[in-house]
Amino acid sequence: MKVKDYLQRLALLAVLGVTSQSPVAAEFEDGVKAFRASDYQRALLAFSSLEARGNNSARLKYNIGVTLVKLGRYREAASYFYQLLDDPEWRDLARYNLALTAEKRDRPLLAARHYRKVTETADSEKLRKLASSRLNALAADDRGAIHRQWLGLASLSAGYDNNAYALQNELLADVEMGEDSFTEGFVWGQYRVRGTPADGWRLHGYAFSRRYRELESLNLNSVSAALSRDKHWQGWDTEVGLAGEFIYLGGDQVSRQVNLVSRLTRNLGIGSLSLSYLPGYYLGGEGYEYLDGWRQRVALKWRRPLLAGELLAFYQYDSNDRADLEREAQDYYSYSPARHSLGSELEWPILGRWTLSAGMEFRQSVYDGTNRITRDDGSVISYQRESDRLKSWIETRYRLSPRFSLDGKVVNIDNRENRDIYTFDKTEFSLGVSYVF
Numbered sequence: 001m002k003v004k005d006y007l008q009r010l011a012l013l014a015v016l017g018v019t020s021q022s023p024v025a026a027e028f029e030d031g032v033k034a035f036r037a038s039d040y041q042r043a044l045l046a047f048s049s050l051e052a053r054g055n056n057s058a059r060l061k062y063n064i065g066v067t068l069v070k071l072g073r074y075r076e077a078a079s080y081f082y083q084l085l086d087d088p089e090w091r092d093l094a095r096y097n098l099a100l101t102a103e104k105r106d107r108p109l110l111a112a113r114h115y116r117k118v119t120e121t122a123d124s125e126k127l128r129k130l131a132s133s134r135l136n137a138l139a140a141d142d143r144g145a146i147h148r149q150w151l152g153l154a155s156l157s158a159g160y161d162n163n164a165y166a167l168q169n170e171l172l173a174d175v176e177m178g179e180d181s182f183t184e185g186f187v188w189g190q191y192r193v194r195g196t197p198a199d200g201w202r203l204h205g206y207a208f209s210r211r212y213r214e215l216e217s218l219n220l221n222s223v224s225a226a227l228s229r230d231k232h233w234q235g236w237d238t239e240v241g242l243a244g245e246f247i248y249l250g251g252d253q254v255s256r257q258v259n260l261v262s263r264l265t266r267n268l269g270i271g272s273l274s275l276s277y278l279p280g281y282y283l284g285g286e287g288y289e290y291l292d293g294w295r296q297r298v299a300l301k302w303r304r305p306l307l308a309g310e311l312l313a314f315y316q317y318d319s320n321d322r323a324d325l326e327r328e329a330q331d332y333y334s335y336s337p338a339r340h341s342l343g344s345e346l347e348w349p350i351l352g353r354w355t356l357s358a359g360m361e362f363r364q365s366v367y368d369g370t371n372r373i374t375r376d377d378g379s380v381i382s383y384q385r386e387s388d389r390l391k392s393w394i395e396t397r398y399r400l401s402p403r404f405s406l407d408g409k410v411v412n413i414d415n416r417e418n419r420d421i422y423t424f425d426k427t428e429f430s431l432g433v434s435y436v437f
Contacts, residue, residue: 031063040070058087065097073349074101079305092122096131103134109198109237110267112138150437152189157407157432159184164215166415166424180212184430198232205243217250228261239263253285257295271304282322290335293322309348312359316341324369331374334367334385343391353399363389371419387417403436 031046044067050060061080068077078101084094099114115138118131164180190204205225212218228241241261247254259280266273276299284291299316318339325333343361350356367385374380393411400406411428 028060031067035063035067035070038070040067043067044071058084058090062090062094065094069097069101069104072104074104075305075310075349077101082305092118092124092127096122096127099131099134103138108138109232110272112198113267149192150189151192152187152437153434154188154437155184155186155407155432155434157184157409157430158182159409159428159430161212161426161428163424163426164212164218166413166426180215180218182210182212184208184210184432195230197230198237200230202228202230204228219250221248222246226259226261235266237265239265252287254288255282255284255291257282271302274301274303275299276301284323290323290325290333293320293336295320306346309346312345312347314341314343321368330372332369332372334369334371336368337365337385338368339363339365355397357395358393360390360392363391365389383419385417385419385422387415387422389413389415405434407432407434 027046027050031043031050034040034043034046044064047060047064047067051064061083065077065080065084068074068080078098081094081098081101084090087094095114096118099111099118102108102111102114112135115131115135119128119135122128122131158181160181161179163178164182165178186206186208188204188206190202193201193203195201203225205223207223208221210220222245224243224245226241226243228239231238239261240263243259243261245257245259247257257280259278261276261278263274263276265275276297278297278299280295280297282291282293282295296319297316299314301312301314303310303312305311316339318337318341320336320338322335324335341361341363343359345357345359347355347357365385365387370382370384372380372382391411391413393409395409396407398406408431409429412425413427414425415423417423
């Protein structure tokens with residue numbers, strides 16, 4: 001039986017649960033009648049009106065949840081089901097629905113954990129059998145994925161950058177030289193070598209390219225490959241792996257790097273928590289030897305449903321110990337920043353196929369060591385480089401099909417430093433297409 005059939009069955013259970021007792025208000029009856037007639041918008045309006053007037057019953061929350069499921073608003077529905085996990089009467093049905101919404105959101109591991117919990121703790125034998133059936137179906141999907149083994153994403157976009165050099169305009173000989181249009185391509189893929197997403201090995205990597213129409217010296221290319229071990233352990237989804245990356249600027253190699261990937265992810269309450277530790281060693285290309293050295297990153301991410309969308313909050317600490325740059329005139333430039341980044345992003349489902357997201361990130365950087373610059377008159381400037389960067393963005397995606405989408409993005413960066421030469425602001429616009437295969 002398909003997931004849709006299960007959703008219909010659970011929705012019917014919700015209506016039966018309501019009609020088995022006297023309605024508390026005419027609006028409740030209207031909501032039930034609308035639900036039976038498949039008029040889910042009217043049903044939600046009736047139920048939400050009761051909620052706004054202070055009705056906080058578990059039955060109302062459940063019916064709002066299943067109505068939102070019918071409307072395809074799975075994240076918002078999950079937030080209602082999570083509220084029922086502490087209620088013995090509704091806990092099992094709520095958890096089963098959480099599993100169904102997780103499947104709809106393409107989160108099979110989360111769905112499997114909820115189904116497994118239902119099979120272990122549910123009082124209803126019928127519900128345990130339904131959960132067991134879905135677990136078997138997910139296992140079959142995993143086996144099919146193992147045989148298929150491949151997963152990938154490709155995107156192509158075109159855009160405009162009003163300050164490609166990322167410098168103050170007055171520093172450029174020709175102001176117009178800082179502006180340029182660009183094309184951008186990205187390909188990501190993974191190949192499961194062995195096992196399943198819950199316990200297995202995979203090869204994965206990506207390639208990225210940005211090419212400017214006129215400013216060819218700023219053309220950026222990078223390619224990365226990694227081997228990761230995935231395993232479910234003590235309630236956590238874990239990833240440990242090794243990755244390598246090559247970066248090129250204007251056709252010249254900027255750096256080669258090797259990174260250790262270690263990540264822990266688990267669901268806590270209505271959200272999910274991710275912890276990462278990503279140490280790496282860099283080797284600069286010819287003329288970029290000052291980039292040689294270590295980079296340590298620690299990251300924390302938290303996702304949770306919010307209103308009709310999903311909120312992502314994140315923090316990252318980035319520490320660098322590089323060779324830095326010294327010149328014959330005893331000039332010294334530090335390339336070893338310690339950075340704190342803090343930000344958030346909120347994604348809204350505007351329509352069934354259309355989503356909109358907006359985010360903001362603040363990054364503070366303090367560079368190790370004291371920079372020394374010799375002026376033309378022989379005097380020396382000494383300072384410790386510090387910067388504050390505010391990055392904001394708006395993205396939109398319209399899905400023409402489950403695999404093919406149209407994408408748009410606007411990014412603004414405002415960077416302020418204690419050395420004016422590094423202070424700048426820039427805005428980028430881009431439109432493109434992406435395909436999942």
